[in-house]
Amino acid sequence: MGNVIMADLARIPELLPSIIEMVAKVVFIFTMNMGVFAPLLGWVERKQSALMQDRIGANRADILGITAFGLLHTLTDAIKLLTKEDFIPRGADKPLHYLAPFIAVVPALIAFAVIPFGGQYVLWGHKTNLVIADLDVGILFVFAVASISTYGSVIAGWASNNNWSLLGGIRVGAQMLSYEVAMGLTLVGVFMVYGSLRMTDIGVAQENFFHWGIFLQPLGFILFITCALAENKRTPFDIPEAEAELVAGYFTEYSGLKFAMFWMAEFLEMVTISGVLVALFFGGWQIPFVTHEGLVKFFGFLGSNFAQVAVMVVHVTVFWVKVLGWIFLLMLIRWTLPRFRYDQVMELGWKIILPLALVNIFITGAVMLMVM
Amino acid sequence: MELLIFYGLGLLALFAAAAMIMVRQPVTSALLLILNMFCLSGLYAMLGAHLIAILQLLVYAGAIMVLVLFVIMLLNLREKKGIVSKHQIALQTAGVAVFGVFMAVIAARLHTSQLPNPKAVTASFGTVGAVGRVLFTDYILPFEIASILLLAAIVGAVILAKSKV
Structure with a gap:
């Protein structure tokens, strides 16, 4: 085994540009x-x-x-x-109480790995792809990771030895499960239109302004953003932490840094949701009516390498500006709508969004058959 | 490097599986099962089967286990304390014995028989496209039968629940 490691180490010089990029x-x-x-x-x-x-x-x-x-x-x-004092309630399951905030925050951090925040550029002969992990399964990775973050809240509710927390935890479980199903189905239309799950493929396909996801999948977009809001557990979908009924729901018994971790997970999830929205429906790093080639030509006076760098900077900035815009809109929704009732949330998920998502898949398929 | 990751994941999976059976708290048990699924998913990913790896996380660890936890929490299952009956001890001994025999058989087979040569996987191996193509051409009949089975399960669940509402 030592030899294997030595062989891996010997390859470092040739891999150096890739390692630096990573x-x-x-x-x-x-x-x-x-x-x-x-x-x-x-x-x-x-x-x-x-x-x-x-x-x-x-x-x-x-x-x-x-x-x-x-x-x-x-x-x-x-x-x-x-x-602040790090408080653990009496009778709580200590290891699980300790673990829960970590389970909540880590998935929120790693979900961003598959979202492309820029295109592909050739910098000094090294091909750079501005996404941490360009996975073939793409967006499914975000779903998988998001479904893991559910455990953070569910376990927090269970381990706190508090009835409000437990109720909050149970509500999180039910809500996440219901909306994960619907969310997966709302995006099937997007996969069909772009013919790929890989987020960079979807980003490249949106170079033409009229091929942005919002134009090709308007219904899918509305359904997805509703599901994403529900997964984010913020108002109007914040029944797991409804302070009027459950004190603060699953994180009632958390204080100090552990409370901050739940808080942070919520914000990071919002960033990830905005990232996914931008990457799938709003052209990712693309600027409307400006092609990659055109932008490279525009910066041509800088020389080929620095032109690529300039294009990269512009694209990355465009991506983050779009993400910021979406974060702002998601927050607007939070301060605009009142909280739904528990049964309303369940009905919306199962009786409205799920059938509409299926209809969306059917329509997308029919239109694609007609057009092709 | 790959070997190290493989052994790490494999040992962790074995540990999680063993601990899942041995711990007394149902919730901890469920969490250990999730850890086990995580390790399996990692092993799938190492084999190049990325779609299967992600589906393992998404469907089993992400959805089914949430449901299991949900049920445990709703029924408020706590640690069970009680005297272990002789009946149970006999059953447990039998279980260990069967497992031992099973492992011995596997070990003997591995010792004598030749494993098939590992084939180099193609670039498209395990991708969504490749799996989907096979699923909808060569394995279309099992696939459709499985979907009918699931539909029957859903209808059954609705009927069972309907009588109580």
Whole structure:
């Protein structure tokens, strides 16, 4: 076995560009998620809700009189959560109580691995593909990982030895299970239209503005965004943590950093949902009416390598701007709609979205047969 | 490197399977089964069967086990304490004995018979397209029969539930 490892080590020099590319991509996505989105979305949400409800919002935390639009609240929040007592209720299942927040946050982080945040570029002779894992199963990976994150909430509810938590956990289980089925079916139409599950293929196919998912799959888009909101467990689908009935649902008994992990998982899931929405329905990294070739030509004066770099920067920026727009819209929905009742959520999932998703598949198939 | 991952996953899968039977808490047991499925999924992925690996996670670990946990939590199953009867001890001994014989047979077979040579897999092996094509051409009949079976199960479940509502 030692020989095998030595042989692997000997191949490092030739693999070096790929290794650098890999590490750079992982570091980039990780920093975007943990360094930018996880802390800042809390601030965005506070300010946005304040704006919508005609309040001022967070503005008190200051350093030497500088409040930076309430941005410093992010810092004070972090300090508060870090220094809080880590409380475990009596009679709780300690190992599981400890494990649950980790199960919630890790899937939220790794789901982004298959979402392309840029196209393919040839940089100094090295082919760079701006997606961490260009899997053939593509979007199914996101589903699989999302279904694992369910356990975080379910186990949190179970391990807390609290009836409110348990009820919240059970509701999470039922809600996730119902909407996972519907969500999978809503995207079948997308797979049929693009003929692939691979997210980079779908991204490349959307170079033509009128081939964006939103035009080819309008019904699929509406159904998907509803399911995605339900999977995210935020208002109007936040019955697992409905504070009017269940205190705070499955994370009632969590404090300090572990509570922050549930909170972070929710925000990261929102980023992932926006990423999937953009990649599947809104052209991914593509700019409307601008082709990859055209953009390379536009930056041609920089020389072939730097032109590619410039195109890459533009594409990545476009992708993140679209994602930010979607995060903003998802938050708007949260502050606009009231919470659904439990039976309404179940009825919407099973009696409306599921049949409509099947209809969508049928229509897509029929249209494709007619067109081809 | 591959060998290391294989042994790691394999040992973890064996550990999870053994621990799943031995722990007393139903919830922990269910979680260990999920861990076992994770390891199996990893092994599938190492074999190049990416679709099967993801479906293992999506369907078994992600959906069916959530349902199992759901039932455990709804029925509020807790650790069972009680005296183990002689009947149970006899059954357990028999179970271990059967398992031992089974393993011995496998070991003997592996020792004497030649395993088929591993074939190099093609680039499209295990991809969604390749699996789908085979499923809808060569194996269309078993596939359709399985779907009818599932439909029958759904109809049965609805009938059972309907009488209680």
